[in-house]
Amino acid sequence: MAANSFLRTICLSLKNNHFVSRARSGEEQMSQTGPKTVAATVNSFQILETLIAADGPMGVTELADVVGLSKGVVYNHLGTLSELGYVRKEDQKYRPSLRLLSLGSRVRTGYEIFDAVRPHLENLTRTTGEVATLFVEEDGQGVCVYQTAGSESWSPEYVSGDALPLHVTAPGKAILATLSDERVTEIVSRHGLESVTDQTVSDTDALFSTLQRIREDDVAFAREEHFAGIVGVGTAVGLGERAPAAAIGICGPLDRLHGRYLKEDVTGQVISTAKSIGVDLTT
Numbered sequence: 001m002a003a004n005s006f007l008r009t010i011c012l013s014l015k016n017n018h019f020v021s022r023a024r025s026g027e028e029q030m031s032q033t034g035p036k037t038v039a040a041t042v043n044s045f046q047i048l049e050t051l052i053a054a055d056g057p058m059g060v061t062e063l064a065d066v067v068g069l070s071k072g073v074v075y076n077h078l079g080t081l082s083e084l085g086y087v088r089k090e091d092q093k094y095r096p097s098l099r100l101l102s103l104g105s106r107v108r109t110g111y112e113i114f115d116a117v118r119p120h121l122e123n124l125t126r127t128t129g130e131v132a133t134l135f136v137e138e139d140g141q142g143v144c145v146y147q148t149a150g151s152e153s154w155s156p157e158y159v160s161g162d163a164l165p166l167h168v169t170a171p172g173k174a175i176l177a178t179l180s181d182e183r184v185t186e187i188v189s190r191h192g193l194e195s196v197t198d199q200t201v202s203d204t205d206a207l208f209s210t211l212q213r214i215r216e217d218d219v220a221f222a223r224e225e226h227f228a229g230i231v232g233v234g235t236a237v238g239l240g241e242r243a244p245a246a247a248i249g250i251c252g253p254l255d256r257l258h259g260r261y262l263k264e265d266v267t268g269q270v271i272s273t274a275k276s277i278g279v280d281l282t283t
Contacts, residue, residue, distance in 0.1 A: 051087065086100060113237070130150045130151075130256075135248075168194075220233070
């Protein structure tokens with residue numbers, strides 16, 4: 001990503017973030033459902049997330065410009081993050097440390113579904129040669145918990161741990177179809193239905209019609225709704241009432257995933273894999 005483009009993207013993200021605006025003004029806001037939002041903690045995470053999103057190390061001045069804080073404040077946060085081992089200083093610039101990999105890895109292994117689903121997804125990729133994914137609903141978004149590497153050079157423009165709108169991916173729509181209409185309405189009210197591409201379902205009535213079809217067919221499709229030229233198929237994985245809603249899927253370029261190959265071959269493999277996962281989780 002070009003430097004100017006990166007700065008514009010991060011600045012826009014921070015500008016639209018409610019908690020960041022509170023942090024900049026020094027306020028600690030009481031949540032309607034929980035404790036106060038601590039400005040210093042918000043600042044540390046915004047600095048860390050900015051470093052992670054960057055293409056390379058960043059200096060204090062550059063970071064301060066992006067997050068909208070003084071150089072002194074940014075310097076102090078970087079010092080603390082360095083002491084904790086989450087940031088490394090190299091030639092007067094800073095980059096995230098590899099220790100962060102441990103956090104994500106430990107969180108993921110804490111989900112029972114990860115160990116149960118991973119071998120099935122790897123087998124799905126060996127069978128089809130396509131990228132297979134596992135998504136779990138968290139706070140009304142779809143978090144990619146795991147993805148395999150397909151036999152081709154293509155890979156999704158997101159990584160494990162990224163949270164995506166549920167209405168733009170096949171596994172996301174499959175997850176929505178397992179939820180009550182009340183819960184879906186709540187998610188839409190909170191996150192909206194952003195038109196990521198011209199094909200994205202961005203109308204509430206159209207979304208509910210789509211979800212009804214998914215419930216009837218037990219399979220969801222996403223045709224260029226997240227990225228142009230990319231399609232996917234997904235189906236839900238039943239984990240029980242207390243577990244988070246989850247779904248698996250396959251995604252890839254439209255020039256490869258289309259016609260009978262997509263509708264019958266790949267879709268059949270995805271559905272069969274979901275059934276096998278369900279058997280493993282209930283035995």
